[in-house]
Amino acid sequence: MNWQELIFGKLSWSVLPQNPIAWGGAIYMVACILAVLAFVTFSGSWRWLWKEWFTSLDPKKIGIMYITVAGIMLVRGGVDALLLRAQQATSVGDSFGIVSANHFQQIFSAHGSIMIFFVAMGLMFGLINLVVPLQIGTRDVAFPFLNSLSFWLFFAGAALINCSLLLGDFSTAGWLAYPPLSELQYSPTVGVDYWIWGLQIGGLGSLLSGVNFIATIVKKRAKGMTWMRLPMFTWTTLGSMSLVVFAFPILTVTLALLWLDRTAGMHFFTAGGGGNMMMYVNLIWAWGHPEVYILILPAFGVFSEIVPVFSSKKLAGYTSMVLSIWAIVVLSFIVWLHHFFTMGAEADVNAFFGIMTAVIAVPTGVKIFNWLFTMYRGRIRFTTPMLWFIGFVVLFTLGGVAGVVMAEPPADYELHNSLFLVAHFHTMIVSGVLFGYFAGLTYWFPKFFGFTFDEKWGRRAFWLWLTGFILAFGPLYLLGLEGATRRLDHYSAALGWQPLFAVAGVGAVLIALGFCCQVAQLIASIRKRHANKVGSDPWRGRTLEWSVASPPPAYNFAALPLVHARDQFWAYKHTKIHHDMQAEDFHMPKESAAGLIIATFVFAFGFGAVWHIWWLVIFGALGAIVTALARTFDEDAEYVVTASEIVHREAGLRRDEAITV
Amino acid sequence: MMETQAHASDTLSPEERAADSTAVFGFWAYLMTDLVLFASLFAVFAVLRGPAFGGSSMGNIFNLPYVLIETIALLTSSFTCGLALLAARADKVQAAILLLSTTFVLGAAFVGMEVSEFTRLVAQGYGPSHSGFLSAYFTLVGTHGLHVAVGLLWLLSLTIAILKRGFSRGNMRKLALFSLFWHFLDIVWIFIFTIVYLMGAL
Numbered sequence: 001m002n003w004q005e006l007i008f009g010k011l012s013w014s015v016l017p018q019n020p021i022a023w024g025g026a027i028y029m030v031a032c033i034l035a036v037l038a039f040v041t042f043s044g045s046w047r048w049l050w051k052e053w054f055t056s057l058d059p060k061k062i063g064i065m066y067i068t069v070a071g072i073m074l075v076r077g078g079v080d081a082l083l084l085r086a087q088q089a090t091s092v093g094d095s096f097g098i099v100s101a102n103h104f105q106q107i108f109s110a111h112g113s114i115m116i117f118f119v120a121m122g123l124m125f126g127l128i129n130l131v132v133p134l135q136i137g138t139r140d141v142a143f144p145f146l147n148s149l150s151f152w153l154f155f156a157g158a159a160l161i162n163c164s165l166l167l168g169d170f171s172t173a174g175w176l177a178y179p180p181l182s183e184l185q186y187s188p189t190v191g192v193d194y195w196i197w198g199l200q201i202g203g204l205g206s207l208l209s210g211v212n213f214i215a216t217i218v219k220k221r222a223k224g225m226t227w228m229r230l231p232m233f234t235w236t237t238l239g240s241m242s243l244v245v246f247a248f249p250i251l252t253v254t255l256a257l258l259w260l261d262r263t264a265g266m267h268f269f270t271a272g273g274g275g276n277m278m279m280y281v282n283l284i285w286a287w288g289h290p291e292v293y294i295l296i297l298p299a300f301g302v303f304s305e306i307v308p309v310f311s312s313k314k315l316a317g318y319t320s321m322v323l324s325i326w327a328i329v330v331l332s333f334i335v336w337l338h339h340f341f342t343m344g345a346e347a348d349v350n351a352f353f354g355i356m357t358a359v360i361a362v363p364t365g366v367k368i369f370n371w372l373f374t375m376y377r378g379r380i381r382f383t384t385p386m387l388w389f390i391g392f393v394v395l396f397t398l399g400g401v402a403g404v405v406m407a408e409p410p411a412d413y414e415l416h417n418s419l420f421l422v423a424h425f426h427t428m429i430v431s432g433v434l435f436g437y438f439a440g441l442t443y444w445f446p447k448f449f450g451f452t453f454d455e456k457w458g459r460r461a462f463w464l465w466l467t468g469f470i471l472a473f474g475p476l477y478l479l480g481l482e483g484a485t486r487r488l489d490h491y492s493a494a495l496g497w498q499p500l501f502a503v504a505g506v507g508a509v510l511i512a513l514g515f516c517c518q519v520a521q522l523i524a525s526i527r528k529r530h531a532n533k534v535g536s537d538p539w540r541g542r543t544l545e546w547s548v549a550s551p552p553p554a555y556n557f558a559a560l561p562l563v564h565a566r567d568q569f570w571a572y573k574h575t576k577i578h579h580d581m582q583a584e585d586f587h588m589p590k591e592s593a594a595g596l597i598i599a600t601f602v603f604a605f606g607f608g609a610v611w612h613i614w615w616l617v618i619f620g621a622l623g624a625i626v627t628a629l630a631r632t633f634d635e636d637a638e639y640v641v642t643a644s645e646i647v648h649r650e651a652g653l654r655r656d657e658a659i660t661v
Numbered sequence: 662m663m664e665t666q667a668h669a670s671d672t673l674s675p676e677e678r679a680a681d682s683t684a685v686f687g688f689w690a691y692l693m694t695d696l697v698l699f700a701s702l703f704a705v706f707a708v709l710r711g712p713a714f715g716g717s718s719m720g721n722i723f724n725l726p727y728v729l730i731e732t733i734a735l736l737t738s739s740f741t742c743g744l745a746l747l748a749a750r751a752d753k754v755q756a757a758i759l760l761l762s763t764t765f766v767l768g769a770a771f772v773g774m775e776v777s778e779f780t781r782l783v784a785q786g787y788g789p790s791h792s793g794f795l796s797a798y799f800t801l802v803g804t805h806g807l808h809v810a811v812g813l814l815w816l817l818s819l820t821i822a823i824l825k826r827g828f829s830r831g832n833m834r835k836l837a838l839f840s841l842f843w844h845f846l847d848i849v850w851i852f853i854f855t856i857v858y859l860m861g862a863l
Contacts (some may be wrong), residue, residue, distance in 0.1 A: 142683045207694055215687035219679070245690060249697035257705065257800065266789050266796035268705065274793030279708050283701065587676065625811075629818050635831045 009613035010190060015168045021083075021099055026166040055591040057144035058554050060448060062151045063129030067441070069155055070122025073114055076162065078515060080111035082508055085472070089505035093493030104489040105172035106191065110164075112175025113195060117202050118158045120295045120429065123437040125154070125209055128237050128298060131444060132213060134545035134552060135231045137222025137561040137568075142215035144589040145631065150205040150212065152599030157202025160606045164194045168610075171195040174487070176284050177258065179269035179277045184262045190610050192262065197606035200255045203248055204602075210244030213237060222544070224563035231543045232321060236301030239325040240294045243332065247290035254283040259609070278343060285336040293332040295429070297325060299436025300367055303389050306443050307371045309539050310386045311378030314567060317370040324363035331360040341412045350409040357407035361400060368397060383539075384458035388439035391466045392431050399427025402477070420480025423473045430469055438465075438518075446538045450550045451529040457521035464514030472507025475500035542567035555641055558650045559583050583643040583650075590639055594631040598624045673830070681834055688838045692845050695808075699849050702801040703856065709793040710861075722787050724778070728858050731774045732850065735809075738767035739847040746840045749828055757828075761820050764843070768813050775806045798857065805853060808846050815839055 017023045040046055053061055087104055091097025099107065133141055141147050164170045171191035173182040182192045217238045221230070230238075257268040258280070267273030269280040308315045315321065337345065337353035371393065380386065402424040406412050415421060438461075445453035479500050484491070491497055525532065537546040544561055545552075547569045559582060565571035605620025607613070673681070745760035779799065782788065789799035819839055823832050 142687055211687055211690045211694065214690050215683055219683040219686055245694050246697055249694045250701045253698055253701040253705070257796075260789075260796065260800065264790060266800070267793040268709070268796055268800075270793075273790075274709060274711075275796075276708055276793065279705065283705075625814065629814070632835065633818065633822050633831075635826075635829065 005612075006615070007613070009608070009611040009616075011167070011611050011613070015190075017166070019100070019103065022103065022165075025079075029162065029165050050593075051591065054596055055148075055593045057140075057148050057589045057591060059129040059133050059141050059144070059147060060552065060554075062147055063126045063131075064448065065151060066122050066126030066129060066154065069158055070119050070126060073118040073122065073158055074515070077111050077115040077119055078512060080107050080114070082512060083107050084111060085501075085505040085508040087489060089498070089501045091490045092498045092501075096490060099489075101489045102172060105174075105487070106170040108487055109171045109174050109177075109191075109195070110161075113171075113199065114158075114161065115429075116175065116291070116295075117199055118154070118161070120433050120437075121202070121206060122154065122158075123434075123441075124240070124295060124298050125150070125206070127302070127437060127440050127444070128209075128213060130448060131440075131545060132216065132234055132237055133220075134447075134548065134556055135234050135543050136217060136220060136225060137544050137557060137563065138216070138220040139556045139560070139586065140220075140589065141212055142219055143212050145592055145595060145637070146208055146212050148592065148595035149598055150209040150595075152595045153205030153208070153602060154202050156599040156603040156606070157198045157200070157205065160201060160603055160610070161194055161198030163607065164191065168194065176288065178284075179258065179261070179280050180271050182258060182262075183270055185270075193259065193610040196255045196259045196262075197610055200252065200259075201599075201602055201606050203251050203255070206244055207248040207252070210241045210248065213241045214245060217241075222561045222563050225568075228319070228322070229563055229566045229568070232304035232315060232318075233298065233301035233543075235322055235325055236297040236304070239329045240297040242329055243290045243294045243297075246333070247287045247294065250283060251287040251291075254280065254287065257283075263609075263612070281340050281343060282336070285339045286333075289336040289339065290332045292428070293328055295433045296436075297328065299433050299440075300325075302436045302440035302443070303371060303392065304367075305543065306385045306389055306439055307374045308567075309443075309541055310381045310383060311375045312381075312540070313374055313378040314542070314570075315370065316373035316376075317366070318566065320366055321370055324366040327363040328360060331356060331363070335360055338407055338412070341409045342416050347409075354407050354409045354412075358404055361404050361407075364400060368393060383442075384453070384455055384462060385439040385443040387459065387462045388435045388442070391462065392435040392439070395427055395431035395435075395466075395469065399424055399431065402427065415480065417485055418480035419476040419484045419486055422486045423476035423480060426473050426476075430473075435465075443539070444545070445525070446534045447545055447550050447552070449525075449529070450534065451525060451532040452534055452538060454521045454524040454528065454532070457517050457524050461514045461517035461521060464510050464517055468507045468510030468512075468514055470507070472504050472511060475504045475507075537569075542570040544569055547572065553649060555586070555588060555646070558646045583646040585640055585642050587638040588641055590637055592631070592637065594627055598627045598631075601627065677830065681830075684834055685837065685841075688841055692841065695845070696849075699801075699804070699852075702797075702804060703852065706797040706801050706857065709797040711794065722782065722785070723858055723861060725858060725862055727774070727778065728854065731771055731778075732854050734767045734774070735771045735847060735850050738764045738771070739844055741767065742840050742843045746836060749823075749833065749836055752828060754823070754827060758820065758823065761816060761823075765813060765816050765820070768809055768816070768843075772806055772810050772813065775802070779803070802853060802857065805846065805849055808849075812839070812842055812846060815842075 017026050040049060053065060056062065083099065084104070084107055087097040087099055087107075097104075129141075129147070133139070161170075168190040171177055171182070171187065171194065173187055173192055173195075177192055177195055180186055217230075217234055257266070260266040261268050261270060261275070267275040269275050269277045271277065304315055304321060335353055335357045337349065338357045341350050341354070371389070402420070406415050406421065406424060442453045442458055479497055482495075482497070484495075484497055534550060536548060536550050538550070539546070544563075547561070548556060561568065601620045601623035603620070604616050605624065608616030608620060741760045741763045745757050745764060748757040748760055782795075787795055789796050816839060819832070819835055822835075826832060828836075
């Protein structure tokens with residue numbers, strides 16, 4: 001090993017991008033980063049950003065940072081999607097499209113990984129951070145510092161995976177990197193290592209968040225909030241976080257073993273040497289299937305909040321809603337084999353997992369019916385959140401039925417690995433997860449900013465997303481039935497598939513326009529913020545988050561609420577018995593940079609592990625451990641808010657409310 | 662400001678009591694994630710343990726009496742750790758420090774013995790890249806060893822903190838969490854000893 005390898009590992013000038021489109025991506029990313037840095041510097045906002053945001057332990061601010069990062073990653077994943085659609089619409093017969101086969105494989109691998117890990121997960125943790133503490137009537141999460149660390153690990157993972165735009169390449173092994181393709185022999189570049197460490201670091205953040213929110217919901221509920229008075233979004237979060245705690249360690253192990261195979265020459269999943277590549281497929285889906293429900297459960301929770309509020313009725317079938325969450329939590333751990341019916345398990349094994357997969361549709365169906373029953377004879381207001389719900393309920397039900405079709409092993413033998421499957425899971429994740437979080441963002445936006453999210457642009461965004469979605473994925477169902485396999489970078493003109501791929505391309509463009517409308521929506525909302533200013537309860541809400549000022553003070557509640565009913569705030573508004581709560585002194589966490597510092601060291605560790613820069617690996621690991629230990633022994637991490645300060649602040653908030661309402 | 666000299670649990674405010682109980686609950690939840698981590702590694706080991714690929718079987722590459730001594734060292738350290746917690750609750754600083762130091766020495770002996778066993782196996786040509794079985798063995802046992810090593814680092818800094826600040830509320834809480842962690846590693850080791858070594862020797 002010469003000195004260059006010692007210092008730079010596998011880094012050299014040859015790892016820079018090799019073709020114009022890759023260069024375009026790299027330059028665009030670097031330009032965006034420089035533009036943001038320049039803007040922050042010239043507007044003199046560094047101190048403000050550092051003090052108010054980067055080192056903040058306030059879950060409301062951490063939530064907004066999660067959503068910001070997820071939004072940026074949505075652009076990255078969306079550009080990938082447009083490239084995929086453009087390639088498949090044009091690469092037919094004598095034409096070979098816009099990117100090479102290898103580059104196409106990198107793009108679809110990046111699209112899947114980034115959309116799941118850094119868009120869907122980011123939006124989910126963002127909403128959970130914003131809403132759960134307020135819904136359960138507490139001032140903070142159980143472990144505020146751990147929460148900040150989780151966010152920065154998520155950010156470090158996202159940053160690491162995007163380094164591949166400039167340095168080296170991305171994995172070509174798909175979003176789940178099956179061996180033997182992902183082994184060193186067939187993927188000799190650093191692409192798979194970027195994938196491993198980006199997900200590993202982001203996944204560690206998710207795991208810690210899972211622990212944190214379970215402790216928060218179990219231990220920090222307001223007095224009187226018994227389990228059967230818990231708001232539905234909090235219930236679904238508890239279900240989802242329970243899945244995180246039991247599923248994510250499996251991912252941690254799987255990724256670590258794959259990296260050991262690639263780096264230390266071990267034989268976990270290799271074709272020779274006593275390895276077992278089918279074990280990888282089992283392990284990754286033992287995490288991967290629960291992951292689907294981790295993402296969808298909080299989206300279900302969002303709808304369970306929105307539908308009653310905009311139907312002016314209480315939620316139908318609360319108890320069955322709670323039971324169906326836990327049925328889904330349990331069942332989601334015994335369906336993973338349906339992702340590989342064709343791998344060659346016995347007929348009995350396939351039959352068991354096929355039946356379980358059909359069964360898991362039942363609790364989901366219970367939820368759909370309960371939402372519809374809630375709407376039945378309700379006084380419905382068709383606001384944007386409600387539009388997202390209606391789009392969801394139609395598409396998600398259709399996609400779910402397609403899923404039950406594929407749950408039958410004989411049908412799956414025909415449909416597996418086809419575009420039918422791709423269309424199915426996009427229906428579940430786009431119209432389920434994404435529409436759900438968009439609905440949630442629109443619904444809770446006024447709570448955290450004090451003005452409404454522009455309705456006009458919101459409607460435009462919704463209709464473009466809806467029609468775009470149908471045009472983009474309807475053709476994929478048909479193509480899949482005609483035998484088009486997924487991940488095709490080229491096909492023969494004689495197949496006659498091009499028109500359908502072209503329609504799918506148009507759909508993708510409409511979705512992109514829908515996203516542009518959402519950006520316009522944000523800008524329009526900010527410009528009209530004075531005109532659209534709202535009080536604490538703009539939607540006639542039912543749960544505790546609507547009882548505090550918009551935006552809520554850092555401490556959420558001047559006096560911790562006492563809960564008497566399921567929809568506590570609704571009950572409070574409709575009874576005359578009001579208790580005057582006494583303000584008391586309480587502790588709040590001080591801001592801390594330790595989470596950001598630890599995540600920076602972990603990023604260095606990950607970068608070193610990708611490029612085999614061993615000194616950086618050691619430096620990153622030691623730095624992270626020492627910072628963590630130093631933080632553990634900081635006994636001066638809180639400050640006291642006194643009752644008199646609270647009374648003073650609250651009087652001010654009331655005055656503002658009186659002016660706006 | 663948090664009072665550093667308060668240590669007896671009956672002087673805690675309801676807010677502090679709730680915070681301590683939340684910390685213990687959260688730590689249990691974390692331990693469950695670690696349990697799933699080890700369960701996955703055990704599953705991997707069970708899949709790959711078959712006849713060792715192109716080499717000898719487990720029985721004749723491991724030295725059972727040596728592993729038994731390792732086991733005794735770790736189990737004894739768990740016992741002294743439990744005694745240290747009792748001593749701390751009775752506010753006996755010297756006894757607690759002595760017991761924590763014993764725990765550290767025994768834990769360090771365990772890690773040392775494990776490292777030397779690994780070195781011996783690698784020197785004999787049974788390294789982790791030799792076969793799927795040995796990859797699984799080194800990763801499962803090594804992950805446990807890594808946990809013990811991190812625990813030692815934690816124990817060291819905790820002991821220093823107790824010497825500096827005595828049994829402050831923060832230190833008492835950390836001691837209780839550390840003791841949970843240490844007993845957890847003990848239980849995992851009992852499974853490793855049974856499934857990897859004893860069943861391997863059959």
